[in-house]
Amino acid sequence: MSSDRPTEDGLIARYFAPLAGPGADGMRDDAATLTPSPGCDLVLTTDAIVAGVHFFPDDPPAAIARKALGVNFSDLAAKGAIPRGILLTLALPDDWTECWLAAFAAGLGDGLAEFGGELLGGDTVRAAGPLSLGVTALGEVPTGTLVRRMTARIGDVLCVSGSIGDAALGLALRRSPPADWADSLGAQERAALIDRYRHPRPRLGLAPLLRRHARAAMDISDGLAGDLAKMLKGEGRSAEVRVADIPLSPAAARALGLRPDLMETVLTGGDDYEILCAVPPEALAACRAEALALGLPLQPIGMVTGGEGPPVFVSADGLRQSFGVGSFSHF
Amino acid sequence: MSSDRPTEDGLIARYFAPLAGPGADGMRDDAATLTPSPGCDLVLTTDAIVAGVHFFPDDPPAAIARKALGVNFSDLAAKGAIPRGILLTLALPDDWTECWLAAFAAGLGDGLAEFGGELLGGDTVRAAGPLSLGVTALGEVPTGTLVRRMTARIGDVLCVSGSIGDAALGLALRRSPPADWADSLGAQERAALIDRYRHPRPRLGLAPLLRRHARAAMDISDGLAGDLAKMLKGEGRSAEVRVADIPLSPAAARALGLRPDLMETVLTGGDDYEILCAVPPEALAACRAEALALGLPLQPIGMVTGGEGPPVFVSADGLRQSFGVGSFSHF
Known part of the structure; x- marks a missing residue:
């Protein structure tokens, strides 16, 4: 360690101690x-x-801090935890x-203030x-109310929060060179997609409602297709998803309008950090109404079915597609 | 990821799921x-x-697993936690x-079985x-009984568990080329010191006794001199330590007999993972008797004094030495 740098204790005292809670x-x-x-x-x-692997070395330090928080808090949200x-x-x-460390710590502090913890x-x-x-990350739920990943039942309605695919498209734009469709989008659309890649938004507001209404939930981090397959794996369950019902942001819809083949990126790309949940049909109306009232709509996209194969994605034209598990992996 | 390797989920299921507890x-x-x-x-x-930095890439995978556990559980032990x-x-x-991963997971499982958790x-x-x-690492203490690091008072007796300096000497032997005094030791002595570097032994058995008797405690990970300075920093406290009373293993004593200048390595080297605690004088006898009964003796090495300077180490010949804070750092 070079002599003009503070010691580890000095760093902790200067940048991290101010973020420490009473514990x-x-x-x-x-x-x-x-x-x-x-x-x-x-x-x-x-x-x-x-x-x-998960971010670009030259991403803003505050964005890196918020991503580290976001990906973990997204897991908490999906489990119904605060x-x-x-x-x-x-x-x-x-x-x-x-200088990097100061900006990182500031971002971490802002993230903790926004998300809690x-x-x-x-x-x-x-x-x-x-x-x-x-x-x-440590969160909490009322005793015994953790929302599990593997507990969906045949007939449950599959819902997702927010919009799907933005981060995967944003990653394609962020790469050097950017995807060849980049120039067909407006600057604002490109920025919106890249922002979704950089700044996961853990859906913590949905946690109480998931505890009340969802039979199973997980966050979508490795792509909708792969994560849905993980959710249903191994117990005679599969799913049928209506592709046309998957919620898209305006920027993603525009990119897909230009290049329909990007749908595979949308379905299998990672970093959505949205909630995927299985809701019993009788709870669906209340669940959606409560989510909407919070400004965090949950969109039904399909249903848990019986079967052993991977989830089937049905396009508006009747095309049925499946994707291998692990089609996207950070690993 | 190459195709002949299992997926992350496959790895988890094969090697780590068997180690998972009910939670x-x-x-x-x-x-x-x-x-x-x-x-x-x-x-x-x-x-x-x-x-x-903290271990050699070619250390046995099981040793690496136990080190990762040991350094964390050593912190728990010093706080009085199980x-x-x-x-x-x-x-x-x-x-x-x-193959590496299988051996690593086996070592992790053995460590958890031995230490608990x-x-x-x-x-x-x-x-x-x-x-x-x-x-x-997560441990627990009866509510409000966590043993703090910064709460020692002037007049408290400073004690350490086990023996000091072995791991730092073991590291010197493990390096390529090994220290020039390596050949003066017997093979068993060399092995004993290297083993202490490789396999921290968290003093979990002392946890209940520290809760009852210690006013302050920490584990020694960055060298006795530096960690003692950290323990007493900033509140008008210092310490006087009798070097001759610092407990040494037979192998370390022999190395010091050959090369008295190794005492600085013993006092400032890292990776001891022993307990350093401050015990009120009136509790000392009971504290030591209980530790001895557990087979984990606590050795008094000095006293907390008033003052602002770093701890003073007094040799048998009256020489008084101090060491700068951070004389050893992993960072």
Whole structure:
């Protein structure tokens, strides 16, 4: 470590201690304490993001911080949980700068303020490799109400939040060189899609409603087709999805209008961080009305069916398509 | 990812699901649940280890797994906590093999069985860099009994568990070329020191006793001198340590007999993973007797004093030495 840089303790005191909640005692200890609210279970999840795999090394540091938070809080939201806090492991490459770190910490603080939750602890290591961030997120649900992934039943209605495919299209635009359809979009449309890639929006507002109405839920991180297959795997269940009902943003709709073959990217691309849930038919109307009232509409896209094959995606013209599991993987 | 390797889901199902506890639901979901025992607070800590920084890339995979567990559980032990579980993030380099992963998972399972705690969740990412492992460990203490790091008072007796300096000497032996004093030791002595570097032994057995008797505690991970300075920093406290009373293993004592200048390595080297605690004088006798009865003796090495300077290490010949904070750092 070069001598003009602060020590790890100095970094923690300057940038991270101000984000610490009461459980972390100002980051002056090697551990934090946390007690779930009375009548609640803690919910735990961990997801790491790596430069060059999950984000671009030159993405704004605040965006990287929010992505690390967002991908983890998206898991909490899908389980019906509200955030309590995070622990952060930051593996810094050799060329890190204090300026980068300051902007990163500011983004992390903004994200925690927006989403909820406190910084409970962390570790900073030097790695002779790309920047990577590991987050363990802790949330809570009323005891026994965690919404599981594998519990959908035949006949349940499949719904998704927000819009699908934006981040995958945004990634194609963000690459060098950008996708060949980039110039057919307006600057605002391109920016909207790239923003969706950079800034996952965990649908935390839907958590209470998922606990009440959803039989099963997960967040869509590895593509709708693959994640739906994961949700239904191994118990004689499949799904039929109406492609025309999959919610698209205006920018994604325009890109698809120009290039219909991008539908595969929309269905199999990653980084949506939307909610996929299975709702019993009798709960659908109440579930959708409550979601709409929150400004977070849930769109029915199909149904859980019996069968062993992968989910079938049916186009308006009757074409039936399936996608192999793992068609998209960060791994 | 090459086609002859299993998918991430396949890896999880094969190697990690068998280690999952009830809270992780067979690793079939994106989150786990955990509820502290009635009357307990959860204790959280996170520490990452990186190949080439904290361990050697060719260390046995099971040793790497135990190190990742050990360094985290050592923090729990120092806080008076018993382990409940971990979340693991594994960033695999491009040349990982399934054989390596199988041995790693076996070591992780053995470590969890020995130390206690279940696998609650994890994430596996590909990183174009060295192997790194991030562990978030969760433990618990009876509500309000967490042993803090910064709460020692002037007059408290400083004690350490086990023996100090072995791992730092083991690291010097493990390097290529090994330290020039390596050949003066016997093969068994060399093996004992290297084993201490490779296999931290979290002093979990001392946790209940620390809750009862210690005013402050931390684990020694970055060297006794630096960690003691951290423990006492910033509130008009310092320490005087009698070097001759610092407990040494037979192998370390022999190395020091040959090369007295290695004492600085012993005092400032890292990776001891022993407990450093401050015990009120009136509690010392009971504290030591209980530790001895557990087979985990606590050795008094000095006292908390008033003052602003770094801790002073006093040799048998009266020489007084201090070491700059951060004389050893993984960062």
